[in-house]
Amino acid sequence: MxxxxxxxxxxxxxxxxxxxxxxxxxxxxxxxxxxxxxxxxxxxxxxxxxxxxxxxxxxxxxxxxxxxxxxxxxxxxxxxxxxxxxxxxxxxxxxxxxxxxxxxxxxxxVGMIFQTYTLWPHMNVLDNLTLAPRKTRGIAASEAKDRAESALDEVGMKQHILSRPTQLSGGERQRVAIARALMMKPxxxxxxxxxxxxxxxxxxxxxxxxxxxxxxxxxxxxxxxxxxxxxxxxxxxxxxxxxxxxxxxxxxxxxxxxxxxxxxxxxxxxxxx
Structure with missing residues (x-):
């Protein structure tokens, strides 16, 4: 051995x-x-x-x-x-x-997270998280916001819900990407x-x-x-x-x-x- x-x-x-x-x-x-x-x-x-x-x-x-x-x-x-x-x-x-x-x-x-974050730079964190659930699943805005707050809380990023990706560090952006994957409750x-x-x-x-x-x-x-x-x-x-x-x-x-x-x-x- x-x-x-x-x-x-x-x-x-x-x-x-x-x-x-x-x-x-x-x-x-x-x-x-x-x-x-x-x-x-x-x-x-x-x-x-x-x-x-x-x-x-x-x-x-x-x-x-x-x-x-x-x-x-x-x-x-x-x-x-x-x-x-x-x-x-x-x-x-x-x-x-x-x-x-x-x-x-x-x-x-199944949720997938990539090295490059793939966050929309012109949107704040909340909009990045809620866009797909609202557009592809028809989730109401209020429910999507609740899910976003919960997902961000899980990754320690709730305080940045209105920040733009460009205002965040690399580690913070990756946490947001994880939170976005959690929006679909995988x-x-x-x-x-x-x-x-x-x-x-x-x-x-x-x-x-x-x-x-x-x-x-x-x-x-x-x-x-x-x-x-x-x-x-x-x-x-x-x-x-x-x-x-x-x-x-x-x-x-x-x-x-x-x-x-x-x-x-x-x-x-x-x-x-």
Whole structure:
């Protein structure tokens, strides 16, 4: 066995088991089987199997181009796999090359947050949060405002409800982006490198928000990140992508303390510096 020294935190790695199992509507929130995706004849996802349980934090790591973000985008419906199957909250939403009739209902339980915030600079925080619920779901202005106040309170940003994004720091804007995702009351948040542009102390605060959402609201989080300290402390599962495949799927303790995967060890050693 090879021990990975995280400095200051040590943690987990194991070999994934790829087996087709029925969706467990009691615990399994997301299940993907045999996902394949290519771009310009380059294979990005190679027969990927992936599960997430309700209320879990799953940290996904790996080199750029290894398939991490493509997996999140497939679950969010932002890209269609070339083959495979995806189930969300007990409903099959993607099969073969087709979205099923259950896609719209199931996808309402999924929120996605990006590195770039994607906030409208000419709108204040309140309008950024309420625009989509009012336009796409027909939610009344008063209810949308109540939801916005509640979501902002959850991320510690209620005092900035009338601020413009340009008046906020990067960490504050990312908290607003999280609050906006909470407006639809999701069961799952997909977070793609949301702290990579932030200073470490600010990134730690944003990640702490996600941990509280998991602990207090039972929201599952799938997070692509290079923050090994967060992975070691807060993740329920750690998934390591290598060349389009899940090379490791384990608890952080298994992945970081009892690692016999040389590619994971190499990756962790590289991102520590």
């Amino acid at each position: 090879t021990h990975i020294n995280l400095e200051p935190q040590g943690e987990t790695v194991a070999v994934p088991v790829h087996s087709r199992i029925p969706v467990d509507t009691g615990q399994v929130l997301v299940q993907a089987r045999g996902l394949q995706k290519s771009f310009y004849h380059r294979s990005i996802l190679k027969n990927v199997d992936f599960d997430m349980h309700r209320g879990d934090i799953t940290v996904i790591i790996g080199k750029s181009g290894s398939g991490k973000s493509t997996l999140l985008r497939a679950i969010a419906g932002l890209t269609d796999p070339d083959a495979g199957e995806i189930s969300i909250d007990g409903k099959t939403v993607f099969e073969g090359t087709t979205r099923t009739k259950d896609w719209a209902e199931a996808s309402a339980n 069961k799952l948040l997909l977070c793609d490198e949301i702290t990579s542009a932030l200073d470490p102390p600010v990134a730690a605060e944003v990640l702490d928000v996600l941990r509280r959402l998991k602990e207090e609201d039972g929201i599952a989080v799938a997070l692509v990140t290079h923050d090994m300290a967060f992975a070691s402390k807060a993740a329920d599962r750690l998934v390591f992508f290598h060349n389009g495949e899940i090379a490791v799927n384990a608890t952080p303790e298994e992945a970081f303390d009892n690692c016999d995967n040389p590619d994971l060890k190499k990756f962790v050693d590289a991102v520590r510096f």
